[in-house]
Amino acid sequence: MPAADVTVIIVNHDGGHHVVRCLKCLAVQTSLPARIILLDNASQDDSAAACARTIAGDERLRHRAQVQELDGNLGFAAACNRGIDAADTPLVALLNPDAFPEPEWLERMLAAAAAHPEAAAFGSRQMLDDRPEVIDGLGDRCHVGGLVWRGGHGRRLAADDLRSREIFSPCAAAAIYRTAAVRDVGGFDDDFFCYVEDVDLGFRLRLAGHVARSVPDAVVRHVGGGSGRDGGRAASFFGHRNLVWSYVKNMPAMLLIVFLPLHLAETILAGAVLTARGHGAAFVRAKWEALRGLPTAWRKRAGIQARRRASTAAIWRALDKSLFTRG
Numbered sequence: 001m002p003a004a005d006v007t008v009i010i011v012n013h014d015g016g017h018h019v020v021r022c023l024k025c026l027a028v029q030t031s032l033p034a035r036i037i038l039l040d041n042a043s044q045d046d047s048a049a050a051c052a053r054t055i056a057g058d059e060r061l062r063h064r065a066q067v068q069e070l071d072g073n074l075g076f077a078a079a080c081n082r083g084i085d086a087a088d089t090p091l092v093a094l095l096n097p098d099a100f101p102e103p104e105w106l107e108r109m110l111a112a113a114a115a116h117p118e119a120a121a122f123g124s125r126q127m128l129d130d131r132p133e134v135i136d137g138l139g140d141r142c143h144v145g146g147l148v149w150r151g152g153h154g155r156r157l158a159a160d161d162l163r164s165r166e167i168f169s170p171c172a173a174a175a176i177y178r179t180a181a182v183r184d185v186g187g188f189d190d191d192f193f194c195y196v197e198d199v200d201l202g203f204r205l206r207l208a209g210h211v212a213r214s215v216p217d218a219v220v221r222h223v224g225g226g227s228g229r230d231g232g233r234a235a236s237f238f239g240h241r242n243l244v245w246s247y248v249k250n251m252p253a254m255l256l257i258v259f260l261p262l263h264l265a266e267t268i269l270a271g272a273v274l275t276a277r278g279h280g281a282a283f284v285r286a287k288w289e290a291l292r293g294l295p296t297a298w299r300k301r302a303g304i305q306a307r308r309r310a311s312t313a314a315i316w317r318a319l320d321k322s323l324f325t326r327g
Helices: 016-027 047-056 076-086 105-115 179-184 197-207 233-250 253-276 280-292 294-306 312-318
Strands: 006-012 035-040 065-069 091-095 099-101 119-128 135-137 140-142 148-150 174-178 211-222
Touching: 006 016, 006 047, 006 076, 006 105, 016 035, 016 047, 016 099, 035 047, 035 076, 047 065, 076 091, 076 179, 076 197, 091 105, 091 179, 105 119, 105 174, 105 211, 119 179, 119 197, 140 197, 174 179, 174 211, 179 197, 197 211, 197 233, 197 294, 197 312, 233 253, 233 280, 233 294, 253 280, 253 312, 280 294
Parallel strands: 006 035, 006 091, 035 065, 119 211
Antiparallel strands: 091 174, 099 211, 119 135, 119 174, 140 148
């Protein structure tokens, strides 16, 4: 597919020098996108202004990139939706401000989209920026009990990782989606704010009958913000709150009933692990907020399941059912 068919969306919040580097990586792509929309979530650093200066000073960016400063920090999910709403291309690409694509990244993602018209979402091969031989993620995985994780995270690249395959959903740090499919399922869930919103969207795309694929020759180097300035407590809070909502909204009824005990067991285990890491209070607050939001999640579930096209068997095949491995 031609590069004119894609809009790149970057959501920035205090991205510092990383987001400028991300823009510079986009400027040297072998296929330049039609548009680049950078939505700034009320950054308190100089990153929004730095991005504007970078765009103004680069001929390749000047006529296709724009910075939109939002009134407040809407979160990743809602800001992405703003960008998707503004896109007028059949494809949208999402890039985190700390994800740095190699020069042929967009060209190869577009080639995959052209080669696989049956797929609505495509995930990059994400490698750690400071250890480029180590995997950051090969697509997101979703367990029958509701836990989610990035496939391959933390291990070295193997030969089999270079084979394109179906994945549950892409990590939105570096992904391409068919715009119409995303709009059809309602985009990202604004209530999630950040974390797990990409798996939730991927789940709803699957329920609507779509699939996702990995593009292992489309490489980005990713810094990642899981530790964050608060030692990862925000990630623990949003991640474990949103896990519950995604599970309740999306899991087909038969699987929800059968594997609810496993979901509760995974919750207890996760709570023990996070407490040992000093995140116990964030975990408890996450589950309390998740419970408070259950009526809303259940109302959303009714609409999602009413529009479902995929069979329970198809969802079962796509879910991870491993006992110990998280590859």
